[in-house]
Amino acid sequence: MTKGIIIMYLKAMILYSSIFLIVDCLSFYFEFPFSMEKEIGLKEVVKLLLKTFFVGGVFSLVLVSIHLKYLSIMGLDLNSKSDLSPIKQKKLTLNISFGELYNLVNSFKDLKAVVNTKEGFIFLKPTFDIPFYGENISLKYTKKKENEPAEIIIQSNSKNKFAIIDFGSNYSNVKEIEKRIAYTIFSSENLVSTVQTDHSDQYSLKTDLFSPN
DSSP states (O other), rough: HHHHHHHHHHHHHHHHHHHHHHHHHHHHHHHTTTOSSOOHHHHHHHHHHHEEEEEHHHHHOOOOHHHHHHHHHHOOTOOOHHSSSOOOOEEEEEEEOOHHHHHHHTTTTTTEEETTTTEEEEEESSSSSSTTTSEEEEEEEOOTTTTSSSEEEEEEEEETOOOOOOTHHHHHHHHHHHHHHHHHHHHHHHEEEEEEHHHHHEEEEEEEEOOOO
16 A cells, blocks of 8 residues: 555545534534533543544545545556546647637537636536536646647546545546547548657647648
């Protein structure tokens, strides 16, 4: 078991234990109001803490193990810090303008493209978007020189800032957007494209747009 996996288990245990501790404290407060004659002693506090950390530990053990199993099935390296991170991203190199990229992703019927032209971002949102639930999917467009291909980073991360595990949903989002972009480009009659894969497993889609004669 690597250091990254151990840290993930510990973070999950602390998070779930904290949640259960808050729930226990609230239930204890509503069950025994301040007017009660019985005082809360050290023994009760210790029992409460032991119970919450035990339950949190069991939940973290089960959920993180399932999460790691999903990642392993998807072919991710459990020894890699980036593969264990809930934030997933992929870099593409495309000879395409920002407007063309927007038109491309805006053709996805189940996703709505929201543009931030100033920062060079395109955010992809589902048709029915629920705040604080699901994932944020974005494309960062960068083009340093006019005659050079643009760098596009596809990123997916959980809306919940406290999320530690995602059962591979962010990785699946990135791969799905990458697949859709590649399919749209390769299926275009006015586009010649080649795909190259480097040792970092990042696909470089190098394309040349041209007009029909």
